[in-house]
Amino acid sequence: MRNRLLxxxxxxxxxxxLSNHTTLKIGGPCDYLIIPDTVEELINVVSFAKEQGIRLTVLGNGSNVLVDDSGIDGIVLKTTNLKTITVEGNxxxxxTGVRLSTLCETALQNGLNGLCELSGVPGTVGGGVYMNAGAYGGEIKDTLTTTRYLSETFEVKTLTNEEHEFSYRKSVFQKHPEWIILESTFTLTPGNREExxxxxxxLLKKRNDAQPLEYPNAGxxxxxxxxxxxxxxxxDCKLRGCQIGGAQVSEKHCGFLVNKGGAASKDVVKLIQHIRNTVEDAFGVTLEAEIRYYKRGEDSVRL
Ligand SMILES: Cc1cc2nc3c(=O)[nH]c(=O)nc-3n(C[C@H](O)[C@H](O)[C@H](O)COP(=O)(O)OP(=O)(O)OC[C@H]3O[C@@H](n4cnc5c(N)ncnc54)[C@H](O)[C@@H]3O)c2cc1C
Structure with a gap:
């Protein structure tokens, strides 16, 4: 198999x-981790996996996922080498593998406005589109015009902004796990570079001040x-600092769970369940997880 993939x-x-490839620094082994250098390589790997009936999982920067300690079976395709970026007018x-920080920096260098809010989101363009990432009142949907993606029939297709069905942390890609985002185009407006x-x-300072960036976390x-x-x-449920194993509700920002060192995936799962039950009992509000959970032999789920 290895030689056929090579x-x-x-x-x-x-x-x-996969703990080496997730920002939570949690996750067991995958059978094969593949980091394609070109879209052609990506397409070849995806068709090979389909032909052979091998599970294929796509990861960007792994900043919105929890991977189980059992790892992920089959092929994990990491997009971070697909980092072509071109500027034409506005x-x-x-x-798909371009870091959002690089996208924002490129916009800034070219005096193009509309992406500043996303500059601290530690994901890729693909992960950002999949999640409709957003911060400080801006979302990826605000400036995105089109996305090219690989369909389930291995055709490269294009979606307009409307066809992404964007809403809060949602896009059409969550309904079609077999679609793979290849690249996105953003239309921006000329702006003052200094401003x-x-x-x-x-905004980066605000983020640094508020978020527990000193510990591995998934936002x-x-x-x-x-x-x-x-x-x-x-x-309000007095869960600040609450810890199960190595997973802790951040003392700095209760919306974040951090890996205090050696956290197991089950520590995070239990802590999420404990938080959800406690908040539901106290306020009648059901918290919906933003991060996705991957486990060997199972389809990914939202926790
Ligand atoms: C410190 C910190 C701060 C954060 N702040 C924010 C914030 O302000 N706002 C915000 O929205 N998020 C935030 N996040 C969460 C996260 O960075 C975003 O959701 C980001 O967009 C995920 O991108 P990624 O490349 O890491 O995706 P991953 O975590 O690798 O993947 C996320 C999902 O996208 C899918 N995916 C990735 N690439 C593709 C592709 N090419 N085709 C199809 N599916 C794909 C994956 O299969 C997975 O289901 C933060 C995370 C951290 C750790």
Whole structure:
């Protein structure tokens, strides 16, 4: 199998621990981790997996996932080498593996406005589109015009903004797990570079001050329930600092769970369940997880 994969792409790692590829630093091995250098390699690997009936999981920067300690069976395809980026007039087209920070920096360097709010989100373009990532009042949907993706029939197709069915942390890609985002185009407006830089620096500082970036984490654990803030509900339940094994409700920001060192995936799962039950009992509000959970032999789920 390894040799057959190596004939398709050079970057094949066997039994690679996914804790090296998730921002929570949790996750057991996958059978094969593949990091394609080109879209052609990606398409070859995806068709090979389909032909052979092998499970295929796509990861960007792993900043919105919990991977079980059992790992993931089959092939994990990591997109971070697909980082072509081009600027034409007011538009930027970015490969799925381009970091959102790089996309924002490119916009800034070219005096293009509309992405400053996303500069601190530690994901890729693909992960950002999948999640409709957003922060400080801006979302990826605001400036995205089109996405090219690989369909279940291995055709490269294009979606307009409307066809993404964007809403809060949702996109059409969540309904079609077999679709793979290849690149997205953003249409921006000319802006003042100094003002944009100032705004970006301010927002990054705000993020640094509020978030527990000193510990591995996966960002906000829960979506914002309508009319509430998840972090405030958790705090009001006196769960700040609550710890199960190595997983802890951050003392700095209750909306984040952090890995205090050696956390097992089951610690995170139990802590999420404990938080959800406690908040539901106290306030009658059901918290919906933002992060996705991957486990060997099972389809991914939202916790
Ligand atoms: C410190 C920290 C701060 C954060 N702050 C924010 C924030 O302010 N706002 C926000 O919205 N999020 C935030 N997040 C969460 C996360 O960074 C975003 O959701 C990000 O968009 C995920 O991108 P990723 O590349 O890491 O995706 P991953 O975590 O690798 O994947 C997330 C999902 O996207 C799918 N996916 C990824 N690439 C593709 C592709 N090419 N095709 C199809 N599916 C794909 C995966 O299968 C998976 O289901 C934060 C996370 C951290 C750790």
């Amino acid at each position: 004939a398709l792409t050079p970057n094949v790692l066997e039994q690679e621990n 538009t930027i087209t970015a490969g 944009m830089k100032k705004k970006t620096v301010e 906000s654990t829960f979506k914002r329930p309508e009319g509430y803030f998840a972090g405030k509900l958790i705090d």
